[in-house]
Ligand SMILES: Nc1nc2c(ncn2[C@@H]2O[C@H](COP(=O)(O)OP(=O)(O)O)[C@@H](O)[C@H]2O)c(=O)[nH]1
């Protein structure tokens with residue numbers, strides 16, 4: 001199966017706009033600038049679907065996309081963006097926390113994206129802990145592997161896998177499309 005259609009549905013800006021029409025939801029989370037929006041574009045093969053930016057901290061709402069008319073991707077704002085104002089950070093944390101832990105939505109899976117060149121940060125580990133506590137199904141995407149030497153890649157992936165243990169880790173590049181097929185299978189499976 002392929003992803004054949006994808007369209008923007010809406011932006012969720014506050015913690016009460018529930019989207020529950022029975023279609024499965026897949027949350028896409030990670031620090032600012034790791035490539036969440038780019039991942040959506042590469043997976044759906046629509047370059048401009050999710051807005052990407054080289055300056056971190058741009059997305060402050062949850063952007064909802066309908067995939068194959070049958071499931072939703074939710075592009076969440078990035079967590080742990082140090083340069084954002086305290087108030088913006090709090091608003092974003094609240095929105096993420098509400099959607100993942102208080103809304104009652106049971107996600108089909110939570111895709112946590114990291115920059116493979118940076119590895120897992122303290123914020124990522126904290127998020128993984130909280131998701132595990134709630135029994136969420138987690139998939140880790142190690143993005144931007146196009147920037148790594150193949151000699152580094154194996155050891156970096158091993159380190160990530162040793163840390164997260166049970167969760168699948170996919171080496172990914174939105175730029176050269178590494179891992180797209182593998183992730184597509186997981187998402188649609
Ligand atoms: N080299 C490389 N750059 C990427 C990749 N994915 C995203 N980027 C770049 O990283 C920056 C942030 O991407 P974006 O998707 O907006 O990140 P988000 O904040 O997590 O949604 C942009 O400049 C992208 O072009 C990738 O796989 N490889």
Ligand SMILES: [Mg+2]
Pocket residue numbers: 036037038051052053059075
């Ligand atoms: Mg984004």
